Amino acid sequence: MEFSVSTVELEFRREVRQFLHEQMPGDILQRGKHDFHSLRSDISRVMKALNAKGWAAPHWPADCGGTDWTPMQRFIYLEELRRARVPVLDRPGIDLVGPVICAFGNDEQKRRFLPGILNGDTFWCQGFSEPNAGSDLASLKTTARREGDHYIVNGQKIWTSEANRADWIFVLVRTDTETKPQAGISFLLIDLKTPGIEVRPIWSVEETLTLNEVFFQDVKVPVGNLVGEENKGWTYAKQLLAFERTTSAEVPHIKRDLLQLKHLAATTLRRGKPLAEWRPFVARIADLEIRLLALEWSVLRVLYAREGDPALNAVASLLKVRGSELFQEVAQLCAMAMGDHGVALIPEPDGHHMLRHDGLAPDVVDDEAIGVPVRAIFRRSATIYGGANEVQRNIIAKAVLGL
Template identity: 55%
Template sequence: MNFDLEPADVAFRAEMRALIRDLLPADIARRGRQGFHATHDDVQTWMRLLNARGLAAVHWPTEYGGTDWSPLRKHLFQIELRAAGAPVPDQAALELVGPVICTFGNAAQKAQYLPAILNADTFWCQGFSEPNSGSDLASLKTSAMRDGDHYVVNGQKTWTSEAHKADMMFALVRTDSEARPQAGISFMLIDMKSPGVSVRPIYTINEGLSVNEVFFDNVRVPAENLVGEENRGWGYAKFLLTNERTMSAETPHTAFDLSMVQEIAAAEPKDGRPVIEDPLFAARLARFEIDLIALEATVVRVLHMGEDDPGLNAAASVLKVRGSELRQRIADLAVEALGDHGLAVFPDVEGQDNMDVLAPVPPAPGHAAGWLSRAMFRRATTIYGGANEIQRTIIAKSVLGL
């Protein structure tokens, strides 16, 4: 593989960098560089700015609002978004349920949901994991029983990201309790305002709110909200999870983090000189740069693989394992580089510009913002999207034949 960009791709990347710089409001960019979860308003504002230029979902098919860019250019665009400090968009909608609806949804579902996703009129959450069904999704228990023109849903989902903000959930539900586990699952779209839906927050170790428990008590869901065919949801979920695990490599985010660590190491002193001049620290930083380059090369390979390639799932699992572990290690390195400032807690309060409104405790420079919170939250990166232990089992079976 040739790792050098063609001149046309270099020009494309420069064009996108300039466009994003001119389009992204300065206050949103500042908050984005702090590393906290983006506010609902910031995400909505940014997605609508992108959508007005046909750039909200560049990876979707062109007939649904996407672009005809190459996989490489789509990836370069994501890198430039993160480098600019743009807020992370509604990934559950754009990266996960959107492609499922584009591929398996009917005409009415496409007309109802896709434009609303592109313009951030509706926000989504993913209802897969349950208290006893995380990485082993086939064991899920939430049921959906047909009753006339509706399904009646009962059960519980957990670790549901952004459920407290979401308008809609896409969920895996069991519609046939007699079939083998994978064969009795359906893919359903559920309005979060439906009677019988309740959301309970789960506060994570960094005291942030991003995940929740969701309960369904005789929730009536219109039958037209079933995506594809009944009891075929496992296949749609596999399609979605391949997208999620490729996304879970998160190389654009990691590249942004690495650049921030370099800035921290150049600013923070150690024994009278910048941390970055310490040979041992510099060697570790270089090791992470090499790991990121290798991971990015693998991402590009996966992006070029056909959907019917037998190695796709295993490759996606490799990306998930390596990407999530690298994100953890780089966040830990940032906190280490900050020294005593790495202990500073910057309150992550919805709707407030942390650097302008809330002072850290103890006092710390602006480049320390969010890093302690990030390092703690990233304990979860090797769990969400399919635990790394499960991914290693997939790799062992698919690649090593064990």
């Protein structure tokens, strides 16, 4: 397949770039430069601006608040968001539960939940993984027993990103323990303020509190919060996971990071000359850029593929594997460019840097250097979340190679 950018798409890119330049607050973009766990208040302000323009969720159906953009326009839009350093939006709401509600939710659920997601008023988290059911989600043990007009939910979720600041959680629960594992799972929407829910933050290795354990003890959830049909949640989750793994290729993010890497290489000195003049380091950048280009074309092929094509599940797994590896590598090369100085600089919510050890900061520090090593540490998880890469390779081997 041959892709080309039309004059219409070039004009669209200019329109998006101009809008972001004029409408995105400078303090938010300053913090967004560090690309590290954006403030909820920043995300909410950005979502309101995008929603007023009608651009909050371009991949949703138009009747749910999305746009009629082409796949290329959506891709350009994401590129421009990352290029401008707009904070990462509420991905669990926009990218995961929102499309599921659009596709399988009833009219009342669409009216109740979608406007809050689009406007940045309601934040979500994903309740899938459990202590013994991570990439193998069919092994989940959290149960939901129906009693009249409610489900009674008991169990535990773990590694739940942003549960400590979310309002709602979408959860896979077991509603039938007698049938095969995939056939007895349902998809519930649960208010995190419901009695019986406890959220326990988990300190991460890079010293942040974004991951959580979530415990459910006799939690009453209205039957009206069931998405679709009971025991059909695995079907809905597969669509969600395919989208999550495709977006896990992170091409717009990696392209933005590659620009940062080139900046660091041009401004960081080694033995009196910039890293950009050291041929081994430049060769690594060139190799990464070539592989990123190949990944970008693969993502575009998926965006233009026929919806419902069963081969897309394996392709999504392939993109997740390759994208998450490049996502890690570009962050590691940025940290390598900083060398020992990098350990001194971590981002703070006000958009400034903090020196972790006196004397380690380089003489000249610009915004591109702040938080680089912290991000490299955090991205070690990229090959785990969204389905561990080892599991994705098994999916590829079975679907593509017939093993």
